[in-house]
Amino acid sequence: MSNVLAIAATTRTLRNLLLAQMPALDAELGDLEVTLQPPDVARKGISKAQLNLFLYQVVANAAWRNLDLPGQVRPGETAPPPLALNLHYVITAWGRGESDVDALSHRVLAAAMSTLHDRGVLDGNDIRNALADNDLAKQIERVRVTPLPQSVDDLSRLWTAFQTNYRTSAVYEAAVVLIDSQAATRAPLPVLRRGAQDRGVLATASAAAALDALDYPRHQSAVRLGEDIELNGRQLGTQNAVARFSSLRLDAPIDIAPQAGAAAGSLRVHLADPAEDTNAASRWAPGIYTVALRVQPPGLPPLLSNELPLALAPRITLGSLTAAAGNFALNLTCTPRICDGQRVFLLFGDRMLAPVSISNPADTQLPTALTFQLTGVAAGTYTVRLRVDGADSIPVDFSGSVPAFAANQQVVVS
Known part of the structure; x- marks a missing residue:
């Protein structure tokens, strides 16, 4: 694993590698300068042969994003995965001076690409010498440098973002860089017994109903x-x-x-x-x-x-099956008993009313008593239903050959 110096260590390692290897490939590059500037300011004040290495994008590595680090997290333990990153670099070459009549920039670019081709895996000693106190070389995964193909449209958009004139360039990816998570690892205690009588996992071949x-x-x-x-x-x-x-x-x-x-x-x-x-x-x-x-x-x-x-459905018993027209109170009992917080309504004919009172007797074998207040009731026969949490009482008598409304579930108002 590595600390937060990992990105800087990768960039410095690449710069040192290019600066050391490119002159050996082409004697004309003895005065080469390797810079790490944004492309729009990289050439300012420099007239020598130059290669600019610019980190333009950092993306999460999908393969390592949710993967426990091998050897550090055992089964049953939980730890945040490392911050896994892919680093995208663009390399740009310049010749000497303002003009490049001898196409030296092409030689610079070719030497850089050849170096990265031959040294596709960063050496641990190079990483350790690149930046003090970095421990990127100790991570379990090697850092590999590979070309990142780009279409002309992709390069055009990239240089538009740099807000400078386009120059021939190449794009590379350095992956993967693993940065330690600072969150604590949780390790449960050892298992003392696996199930009842320490029998372990039980399996059955039968399917559930x-x-x-x-x-x-x-x-x-x-x-x-x-x-x-x-x-x-x-x-x-x-x-x-x-x-x-x-x-x-x-x-x-x-x-x-x-x-x-x-x-x-x-x-x-x-x-x-x-x-x-x-x-x-x-x-x-x-x-x-x-x-x-x-x-x-x-x-x-x-x-x-x-x-x-x-x-x-609740079963209800009406306190009275008759009433005088006008205003009156209707009492009834409900079995099973109504619990606290249940939504209760009386359906009296086509009316829906909330209860005036709900009471459960101290004797748990007795039903719930409810009272409803009705106003302006005209003469007629009204079928009564109680709705509790969406379940209605059933006011139907099924004893005859044809179902009919039960007389004990109706109130006759006269």
Whole structure:
């Protein structure tokens, strides 16, 4: 790795290399001067043969950008990768004086390109001698100098940016330069045990279950406590399996053992109501859930299927089925109980109202009590629904041959 002197060390090494090697290739270059100036000011005050080496662009190296440094970061450790850079140089040649009748600039350019061709990998000793206190020579990757092909249009735009007249030039890339990150490396403690009983990684050849569809009873828009849902999919089974119901309103998911469905590739899951489970009123909350199938064979890690959305509709009981026209309060109870923060609305006919009060009795087996205030209600029969977090109560009686609105879900106003 190298410190922040790496870029300067690379430039100085290239300059020293060119200055030392080019006169040996061409005796006419004994008075050669190698400069590091921007091209628009490089020739000012100089009349000798000259080569200008200018660093015009620094880009991130894509291959090393997110690569841990070999030998320094072990598996499980985290450390910021080094700053990996590619350096782009343009070399420009001049002859002696203002005119170049003997094309000496071409000889300068050819000698420079020949030197960089023969010394395509920078020598460690050359790097160390180029700049004090640099440690570029110690980095794990060698610095290679290669031609960077440029079209006429690319060169034209480059010299336009330099704001000076174009001269014949060549472009080279020096890569890669790795600069140490100053951020701390994090090394976790050694692993004492690999899983339960130090058994290491467990693998199973079976595929996880995949759920394709969820069917509500009687093609309803939601399910209620006391009803069943049907899960359809692939790799479904009841052995070591539970249907997992998750909701943001619950502290923990609810697991229910499924039963075989009516057809192959299906499972039936029953949601117990308060008559079957005394804690059902507080165990659940009306609203939106996700359901997945979780299978955990003995001694193996669990397999979880994909999740499907599910709406759990509240069951409501109206305090009164009749009311006088005008203004009145409507009381009702809701099972399962409503949690804090849930969005609750009453759909009274075509009206939507927010509750005046919501209260959960101290006895967790009792339903939530709600009060709504209605004004200017005309005579008529109104179907009542309660919407909790987007899940509506179901005001339909399915006991007859044809579904009809349930009488106990309606208020007759006279």
